[in-house]
Amino acid sequence: MTNSKTDSKAPNKLPTKEDYSEWYHELLIQAEIVDNRYPVKGMCVWFPFGFAVRKNVYSIIRELLDVDHQETQFPLLIPENEFMKEAQHIKGFENEVYWVTSGGTAPLDVKLALRPTSETAIYPMFKLWIRSHADLPLRIYQIVNTFRYETKHTRPLIRLREITSFKEAHTAHATWEEAAEQVEVAIERYSEFYRRLAIPFLVSRRPVWDKFPGADYTTAIDVIMPDGRTLQVGTAHHLGSTFAKTYEITYEAEDGEQKLISQTCYGISERCIAALISVHGDDKGLVLPWGVAPVQVVIVPILLGDKELVLEVCRSLQQKLREAGIRVQLDTSDERPGAKFYKWEMKGVPIRLEVGPRDIQKGVVTMARRDGLKKAVPTESLVEFLFGEAGDIQAALYSRAEQFRDSRVMGVSSIEEAKAQTEGGVALVPWCGSEECGHQLEDKVDANMLGEPQYVSFAEAACVVCGKVTGKRTYMARQY
Ligand code: 5CA
Ligand code: ZN
Numbered sequence: 001m002t003n004s005k006t007d008s009k010a011p012n013k014l015p016t017k018e019d020y021s022e023w024y025h026e027l028l029i030q031a032e033i034v035d036n037r038y039p040v041k042g043m044c045v046w047f048p049f050g051f052a053v054r055k056n057v058y059s060i061i062r063e064l065l066d067v068d069h070q071e072t073q074f075p076l077l078i079p080e081n082e083f084m085k086e087a088q089h090i091k092g093f094e095n096e097v098y099w100v101t102s103g104g105t106a107p108l109d110v111k112l113a114l115r116p117t118s119e120t121a122i123y124p125m126f127k128l129w130i131r132s133h134a135d136l137p138l139r140i141y142q143i144v145n146t147f148r149y150e151t152k153h154t155r156p157l158i159r160l161r162e163i164t165s166f167k168e169a170h171t172a173h174a175t176w177e178e179a180a181e182q183v184e185v186a187i188e189r190y191s192e193f194y195r196r197l198a199i200p201f202l203v204s205r206r207p208v209w210d211k212f213p214g215a216d217y218t219t220a221i222d223v224i225m226p227d228g229r230t231l232q233v234g235t236a237h238h239l240g241s242t243f244a245k246t247y248e249i250t251y252e253a254e255d256g257e258q259k260l261i262s263q264t265c266y267g268i269s270e271r272c273i274a275a276l277i278s279v280h281g282d283d284k285g286l287v288l289p290w291g292v293a294p295v296q297v298v299i300v301p302i303l304l305g306d307k308e309l310v311l312e313v314c315r316s317l318q319q320k321l322r323e324a325g326i327r328v329q330l331d332t333s334d335e336r337p338g339a340k341f342y343k344w345e346m347k348g349v350p351i352r353l354e355v356g357p358r359d360i361q362k363g364v365v366t367m368a369r370r371d372g373l374k375k376a377v378p379t380e381s382l383v384e385f386l387f388g389e390a391g392d393i394q395a396a397l398y399s400r401a402e403q404f405r406d407s408r409v410m411g412v413s414s415i416e417e418a419k420a421q422t423e424g425g426v427a428l429v430p431w432c433g434s435e436e437c438g439h440q441l442e443d444k445v446d447a448n449m450l451g452e453p454q455y456v457s458f459a460e461a462a463c464v465v466c467g468k469v470t471g472k473r474t475y476m477a478r479q480y
Contacts, residue, residue, distance in 0.1 A: 012030070025156070027285060044164075060193055074299075099113055117307045145166065186236035199401060202219070206430045226279075228424035285345055287352055288347075296347045350370050350389075351389060408424070419446065422477055427476045428473050428475060447479075448477060452472060
């Protein structure tokens with residue numbers, strides 16, 4: 001897109017990533033991800049380029065879930081009586097719900113909620129669909145928009161009032177244990193998803209006071225953002241039989257007895273794209289992993305000497321890459337090569353190929369990777385070479401991001417240290433596990449408790465609040 005409003009003024013220079021917040025907001029516009037100027041607070045417009053990134057990212061989620069989940073779609077509106085049934089759930093969401101109260105000029109008999117999430121839309125249908133043990137496990141998901149009247153500071157892709165890309169999965173099982181296993185499966189799929197985006201993360205069990213309303217427990221995935229604050233980019237909830245009781249969802253067990261199902265749900269939103277942009281981007285703009293880049297390779301002709309020849313070589317190169325399944329674009333616009341480099345760097349294109357008369361003479365193209373590496377590659381073996389580079393780029397992005405993550409997590413042994421560490425990173429804090437100590441911690445450290453790290457164990461240490469010896473830890477951080 002070239003006709004966005006931003007073109008009517010001289011393009012602002014992108015602030016350095018050091019100024020993360022300004023950099024992020026400016027980058028969303030300049031790289032054409034989302035436009036935050038829509039006149040409703042907390043609601044953004046996807047630029048076509050941003051939407052193309054979203055499409056590629058979400059096709060990974062679909063691929064990972066489609067193995068054993070079925071994609072479906074439920075209505076946006078939920079009748080008040082269904083929405084109000086589950087008390088704990090309501091308590092968690094009542095201040096965030098938008099209501100539809102009239103149809104035209106007539107007030108509605110039953111108010112309708114815009115879904116903030118879809119438990120109360122889906123579970124009344126589960127009651128109709130689930131009859132016997134043969135119907136279990138049931139695993140569905142949908143990718144829809146949801147609405148939350150967020151009162152905290154809204155931010156594009158991070159804290160929205162219309163979440164446009166809410167992937168919510170809902171599963172039903174015969175036993176509590178099977179549902180617990182499903183939570184692990186969900187975390188594995190999400191882990192794989194973030195690995196494909198080359199984004200390192202932290203997994204933790206949220207403290208009880210921060211679990212999903214109505215859940216037995218919540219496991220969360222967080223990403224450390226450039227400023228050291230964390231972003232919760234996915235959650236998996238064990239719902240036990242709480243909703244099953246409320247919505248009377250039972251199945252006939254093999255012994256003929258009617259039993260309550262156990263449930264899980266797990267969600268991801270466009271926060272995954274906020275993380276993608278923030279973790280990999282640099283002072284020149286986006287840096288996209290090969291797998292999700294709408295343009296994987298851009299060809300920039302260096303139009304010197306025999307221009308027709310240069311263009312012809314470029315076109316045949318484009319054809320060859322396209323046939324190999326590479327998303328390739330030949331930039332034949334009138335801009336100077338330098339301006340083209342700048343533009344495609346901003347868009348995060350992983351590889352740029354420059355083709356000029358000299359390259360043609362030598363039978364090579366000049367390859368420039370978005371992460372800096374530059375070299376001449378024989379045209380003959382270009383396709384195989386590019387696929388090799390794609391793997392290298394992925395590995396390089398991941399390892400750079402991993403170094404950053406690891407540098408921002410530190411074990412501490414006092415409240416003061418936790419306070420200092422959470423200024424710009426994540427503190428790993430010895431915590432006995434008591435709610436009392438937990439609240440005191442959040443108070444005194446002035447940061448959030450993300451909860452106990454999963455899949456790791458620790459040496460004994462003294463709880464920084466009460467001094468009791470414990471093998472437990474909690475992550476603490478300032479959260480987005
Ligand atoms: N029903 C469950 C699982 S689908 C649920 O709603 N869980 S949630 O409330 O934790 O939301 C799932 C994920 O959506 C969160 O982990 C977070 O990454 C993202 N999310 C939550 N609120 C917002 C928001 N206002 N804007 C953008 N993303 C959000
Ligand atoms: Zn304690």
